[in-house]
Amino acid sequence: MSSTILSFATKYSLYSGTVICSLGIVGNVINILVFTQLKVFRDNRCAFYLTIESIFNFLYMLFGISVNILISIYGDDETGRSLIWCKLRYIIAQTLTSCSFTMVCCTAADEYFSTNYRCNLRQTCTLKLSRYLTFILIFIWTCHSIIFGYFSDVMPSIGCTISNENYRQYATFFFYPVLGGVLPIVISSFFSMLAYRNVRRIVRRQIPIIRRRLDRQITAMVLLRIIVFICLTVPSIIYHIYAINTPVLRNTSAQYAIVRLLQIIAFSLLNLNHMSSFYVFIMSSSRFRHQVKYFLIKKCWKHIRCCHTENLISPGNAQTFNSNIEHEQNN
Numbered sequence: 001m002s003s004t005i006l007s008f009a010t011k012y013s014l015y016s017g018t019v020i021c022s023l024g025i026v027g028n029v030i031n032i033l034v035f036t037q038l039k040v041f042r043d044n045r046c047a048f049y050l051t052i053e054s055i056f057n058f059l060y061m062l063f064g065i066s067v068n069i070l071i072s073i074y075g076d077d078e079t080g081r082s083l084i085w086c087k088l089r090y091i092i093a094q095t096l097t098s099c100s101f102t103m104v105c106c107t108a109a110d111e112y113f114s115t116n117y118r119c120n121l122r123q124t125c126t127l128k129l130s131r132y133l134t135f136i137l138i139f140i141w142t143c144h145s146i147i148f149g150y151f152s153d154v155m156p157s158i159g160c161t162i163s164n165e166n167y168r169q170y171a172t173f174f175f176y177p178v179l180g181g182v183l184p185i186v187i188s189s190f191f192s193m194l195a196y197r198n199v200r201r202i203v204r205r206q207i208p209i210i211r212r213r214l215d216r217q218i219t220a221m222v223l224l225r226i227i228v229f230i231c232l233t234v235p236s237i238i239y240h241i242y243a244i245n246t247p248v249l250r251n252t253s254a255q256y257a258i259v260r261l262l263q264i265i266a267f268s269l270l271n272l273n274h275m276s277s278f279y280v281f282i283m284s285s286s287r288f289r290h291q292v293k294y295f296l297i298k299k300c301w302k303h304i305r306c307c308h309t310e311n312l313i314s315p316g317n318a319q320t321f322n323s324n325i326e327h328e329q330n331n
Helices: 002-037 045-074 083-114 119-124 127-150 165-204 209-245 253-275 277-284 286-308 315-329
Strands: 152-155 159-162
Touching (some): 002 045, 002 286, 045 209, 083 159, 083 165, 083 209, 083 253, 209 253, 209 277
Antiparallel strands (some): 152 159
């Protein structure tokens, strides 16, 4: 029975992980390109946070692919055999996940300030401040994850886990339930609802129609993203707390097989969280669908065609083409 469960868990991890990571890599790459290349998003602070989140999600997907390769070769992720890989996996996974979750919170908070009716609050948050804040938060989470990796160890018959009792208590009662669970959920939910309320009142203010449409678009995208974020975060947090406090010996085959299956399901939900943003944005915003279609067809495809066809566009036509691009970006 236990061997059947382990076999199913291994195959599920390999196939689901490969599909999720592949879709996640494609989706996050498109997110990064759209948010950085289209003029309408270029100086927008929320788009900046979404870009940084997509970068960390993209890196996490690459990390997930590497883990799947190990599973396909060795049958597990090798963290129970290699001390260096055990520590590195804690450091890499915690850094990428924590930074991604933090960017979700920053996006929701910044959208609230961007749509606030008070002029002083809107002017307080600038793109320069957002960049400084992002750098500081990334530095803090990297240092925190290094400490996390330092206290992880390969325990006999258990595998890779946190060996320090005090740090295990910290992870159980503060990091996973608060910093990695309740706090980002509360912050993102609170500010996204306030931003949604601001956008409903935005029609009363004298704001250019392009800015009004952009605020409504990003608010809708962020709100649905946070709903998905909450649904996919809670199960993985519950599993992490359980796994740290209830280590299972490998020789207890039936219990180990069940816990292994729960671990893989929890990680697949976490992978979905890192994969889902692009597809959530596509579903929540018709304008974003139009912008992605425009970018892929009228920018990427034409750029590829131009690279293979010399002198296809004359200087005069190139100027006309660029003016048309700027016009379509603002629609």
